[in-house]
Amino acid sequence: MKKILLGAGILFLASCNNDVNSVAEQPETQPQQLSGKRVCPSDLMRDKILSMDPAARARVNAIEEFTQQRLSDIKVGKVLDDGTVEIPVVFNVVYNTDNENVSDARLQSQIDVLNRDYGATNSDISNTPSEFVPVKAGDTKIRFRLEKTVRKQSSTTVWTPDENKMKSASTGIVATSPDNYLNIWIVNKMTNGTLGYAYYPGTIDASLDGVVIGAPYIGTGSGTSAPFNLGRTATHEVGHYLNLPHLWGSYDVGCQTDYSNDTPASPGPNYGVPSYPLNRVCSGVSRSQIFMNYMDYVDDRAMIMFTTNQRQRMQAVVSISGPRSGLRLY
Ligand code: ARG
Ligand code: ZN
Ligand code: CA
Numbered sequence: 001m002k003k004i005l006l007g008a009g010i011l012f013l014a015s016c017n018n019d020v021n022s023v024a025e026q027p028e029t030q031p032q033q034l035s036g037k038r039v040c041p042s043d044l045m046r047d048k049i050l051s052m053d054p055a056a057r058a059r060v061n062a063i064e065e066f067t068q069q070r071l072s073d074i075k076v077g078k079v080l081d082d083g084t085v086e087i088p089v090v091f092n093v094v095y096n097t098d099n100e101n102v103s104d105a106r107l108q109s110q111i112d113v114l115n116r117d118y119g120a121t122n123s124d125i126s127n128t129p130s131e132f133v134p135v136k137a138g139d140t141k142i143r144f145r146l147e148k149t150v151r152k153q154s155s156t157t158v159w160t161p162d163e164n165k166m167k168s169a170s171t172g173i174v175a176t177s178p179d180n181y182l183n184i185w186i187v188n189k190m191t192n193g194t195l196g197y198a199y200y201p202g203t204i205d206a207s208l209d210g211v212v213i214g215a216p217y218i219g220t221g222s223g224t225s226a227p228f229n230l231g232r233t234a235t236h237e238v239g240h241y242l243n244l245p246h247l248w249g250s251y252d253v254g255c256q257t258d259y260s261n262d263t264p265a266s267p268g269p270n271y272g273v274p275s276y277p278l279n280r281v282c283s284g285v286s287r288s289q290i291f292m293n294y295m296d297y298v299d300d301r302a303m304i305m306f307t308t309n310q311r312q313r314m315q316a317v318v319s320i321s322g323p324r325s326g327l328r329l330y
Contacts, residue, residue, distance in 0.1 A: 070320070078328045080143075085318045087327045088147035092173035092185045094154050094166045095215065099223065100188040106219035107149060113220060113231030114144045114238065117294065117306075124304045129276045132290055135262035137311040142242070142318060147181060159187045161197050164208050175207055179326035182241065183210035184234065186218050195228055198237035200245075201323040211237045227272075230300035239295055239306070242314040242324065247295050255282035260309035263290050269297035 050057045070079070078086050089111065095101040116122040118140045128136050152173050159166055166172035166185045175183040190197075196213040216225035217233040224230075247266040249256025254267035265282035270291040278289045290296075294303045295310070306314075317324045 066320075082141070084141040084143055085328055086143045086145050087318070088181050089144050090147055090176045090181045090183050091149045092166070092175070092183060093149065093151045094156075094172045094185060094187050095151070096154060096157050096188045100186075100215040101151060101153075102186060102215055102218055102223060104149065106221060106223060108146060108219075109221055110219035110231050110234055111144050111146050114234060117232070117235040118142045118144070118238075120305070122304060124301070128292060128305050131277070131288060132292070132305070132307075135290075135307045135309075137306040137308050140306065140311045140314055142314060144182070144238075148176060150176070157188060159190050159212075161190055161194055161212065166212065167208050167210075175210060178206045178209040182238070182327065184218075185210065185212045186215050187212060188215050190214055196233040196237045198240035200240055201243050201317055211241055213237065227299035227301065232294065232300040232303050235294050236303070239310070239314070243317045244295050244306075244310050244313060246297075247290065247293060258295070259313065260307055262307040262309045263293060263295075264288060266290075266296075271297055271299075273299050273302040 046060075050060060078088065080086060091107050093101060093107075113122075120136070120138050120140070125136070150173050154166075154172060156165065156171060166187050167175060173185065175181075190212075194214070195217045196211065198211040199209050211234065213233050216223070217228045218224070218231070220229060220231050244260075245256075245258040246269065247258055247263050248254040248268045249258045249266075255265055258266075264287040265285070266287075266289055267280050267282050270278065270289065274289075274291045276288075276292070278291055279286045280289050281287075290307070291298055292302060292304050293310075294306055296303060316322050318327055319325065320328075
């Protein structure tokens with residue numbers, strides 16, 4: 001804080017096109033020596049305001065603090081220069097058999113899938129029906145970086161999702177700084193054929209926050225289980241983690257809002273590989289369904305895109321004052 005206050009005296013240069021920019025480079029120059037020359041009044045006005053108004057000084061200090069924080073975010077790579085937010089990921093692999101102790105290559109393949117899907121560089125996005133091309137998201141400007149992998153053997157063979165036992169010290173792996181890292185637990189098998197689950201922002205204790213994925217569904221390649229073998233379970237669950245509801249809005253009641261205007265109302269999940277067009281009814285109105293969206297339940301090869309509104313929702317969540325802004329402040 002002290003450093004910022006000191007710097008504030010010389011750092012502020014409003015963008016006046018003039019010939020006294022050298023003031024900043026020669027701090028010893030006294031303002032009086034400039035008399036007779038044309039000067040940019042911005043500094044003098046600011047200094048006068050700051051000397052008389054402590055509230056203004058506090059605001060200006062806060063702005064500089066914010067700016068310095070933002071620049072250091074960029075420096076360490078969590079916010080890229082173009083505004084892209086890079087989410088650091090911690091994989092917590094809780095395995096029973098060796099098979100379930102998925103390889104580093106598999107974990108990296110999952111990161112790669114996330115980066116393609118969230119960057120809209122997945123090759124199958126070109127299968128988007130022309131009806132939905134206008135609402136197709138493009139780059140969400142959210143990326144993922146593998147930060148750390150923690151592994152632990154466990155005698156548990158079936159996990160019950162909301163018990164979250166994979167997240168406690170005695171039966172699993174404790175999260176790493178959940179406000180600052182996306183923790184993804186990988187477990188051998190879950191009840192009811194669950195592929196994965198996630199917590200929406202604001203809903204759970206930090207210690208339980210994050211995503212859980214079944215071992216056969218993480219990443220791509222050998223060891224994964226078709227038709228959920230393209231890493232899209234994580235794409236879907238991270239969508240929830242970044243505040244995207246299902247297309248039908250709620251678990252047991254369909255035709256609820258998903259807060260995205262560009263996804264047609266949906267009475268409930270679709271499975272398998274539906275063929276387009278697929279019309280379904282909400283409140284008496286039949287609409288072509290955007291079943292190829294990541295937030296449906298279709299097979300991995302059938303889910304290929306986010307919409308613009310979904311992108312905006314996720315960006316809001318990771319923005320500087322969003323509920324998951326901590327992901328950029330580790
Ligand atoms: N939570 C959902 C489930 O367990 C995830 C669905 C993901 N879909 C997919 N094609 N990978 O069913
Ligand atoms: Zn879901
Ligand atoms: Ca909608």
